[in-house]
Amino acid sequence: MKMSQLFSPTLRETPADAEIISHQYMLRAGFIRKVAAGIYTYLPLGYRVIRKIEQIVREEMNKKGAQELLMPALQPAELWHESGRWDIYGKELMRLRDRHERDFCLGPTHEEVITDLVKREVNSYRQLPLLLYQIQTKYRDEIRPRFGLMRGREFIMKDLYSFDRDKEGLDESYKKMYDAYCRIFERCGLEYRSVEADSGAIGGSSSHEFMVIADSGESVIAYCENCDYAANVEKATFAMKVENSKSVLQDLIKVETPGVRTVAELEQFFNLAAKQILKTLIYETEKGFVAVVLRGDRNVNEVKLQNVLDSKYVNLVNEDRVKELIGCEVGSIGPVNLQEEIILVADREVPYVLNAICGANETNRHYQNVNYGRDFEANIIEDIALVEAGDPCPKCQGPLHITRGIEVGHIFKLGTKYSAALEATFLDEDGQARYYEMGCYGIGIGRTAAAAIEQNHDEHGIIWPVSIAPYHVVIIQVHDKEEKQKEICEELYNQLTDNGIEVVYDDRKERVGVKFKDADLIGFPLRIVVGPKTINDGTVEVKIRKTGEQLVLPLTDVNSWVNNYITSFLGK
């Protein structure tokens, strides 16, 4: 490809509406252009990256015996009614009507379509296991699309669905996909981590997310350095440190606490640590109002809370409504003598806090020496606390660390949730109809590209891993009018291209500085410079974008050197 012909409009300045590096560089380097919020055109360079990632995904899926198909983006409402998700999915589902006023949606995911297909076309255990996948454009009317390809309303995703006869089969399929995902992200040159995850709205039992470690990530993960434990903080738990306190239970007393509201103020007022204080928050949920009690040094993990309550939502009640409901300021709520109709959920640490401080449900009054079991009891005791850095690992007690990550892949064991909803069955050896044990496995293709940039860039631009770079090499002709340089460039271009190397020849009538800047910005892994030295002593400069290393090679060696370098990164 000649740079003079390549449609990759680069920008000198950073567009104002791009916040994070990957978005900025994709725009500046001419990879994408925005059409509407969260909707983008992939320009030639951007699309090449997308296709590279897709190809890696394809190869690894196929290796595991999966078969590619393509389902429609446009889906009839009936299927979604059958699974019950037409009503549940909410505003995120892009809905539309055809000319006959029939309801449709643009698929955010394809469990319904695939399950319906398999239900119709597969009927025997002999045809299982079945692994089917597609690489498709998905639609989600995100509340807030942002960060370019990171969170779009239209985006490309690989989704695979596994159908097995039993739990053991599902475990095997899940393991296959887990392994394939590891290979994929390794091949993409990403530093990633697989973490235990909450299965969210899609449902199901076991679930892992594949996170690319990056500060700009929207997910937060906890991991242990001593062992392999790692989990999304939504899911992460920690070992409870039970202190064998010899404290004697003291008498409950009510104390005037004028103006004392926050845990920090209580610590001061009573000269006690936050973990000696119990704080109480009021949530509105599907099950009614819920009071959540936990240690003063803890925060609520709303995902855990939602799961414990089996509620579709949990919303913190605002201060004014709390006053109406409890009759006191939010700073003085407590679990003792709370109204019967409020469900009391205590974090599992709460029973171990002896002689605690808590609100007295009267403004400016608190109880001292509160003890679980004697002074109050909860309807539910569960782990509902958010993990903090330094908490002990649930597996090995080592300290947990917290970091941010970009969720590029997510795998779920769905079990029979969808097969049961859609009555999708097969016959086993005994002629018994059984529901499929299903799994679903997604990879955000565009998001993976964005994550790669977040992890591989410098102040000059992108540093593509070879495996997903739009082109491997750029050849820069220093003097655009020099015929001899041009001849050498063209010869080199042909040699490399014949070897299967993907090359761009920058033949533009630009000063060399401009070419260097664009080469760095676009992020070609290798840059070959053909200039006066090439004419005089038959050498060219080869610069490795990643390391900045620059070598001078005889013209005759360039082809094989480049070939070796590139292929060393493409091992499959």
Add this chain to the structure above:
RNA sequence: CGGGAUGUGGCUCAGUUUGGUAGAGCGCUUCGUUCGGGACGAAGAGGUCGCAGGUUCAAAUCCUGUCAUCCCGACCA
């Protein structure tokens, strides 16, 4: 949906407070000089100031409405 902000040439932005002939830099076109890290000079092209109303002799500027975009939060296979 709540809170905040912004819409002026392809890009970055000034001008709006105090209404009076629409600006700069970059990019683009042509010519010349340059030529190994985003050159310089000269001459050009390009804008219904997001859109619709209103106030006014006069609106980018004031008022009302509306749309879009971005940030924070809630949300999220």
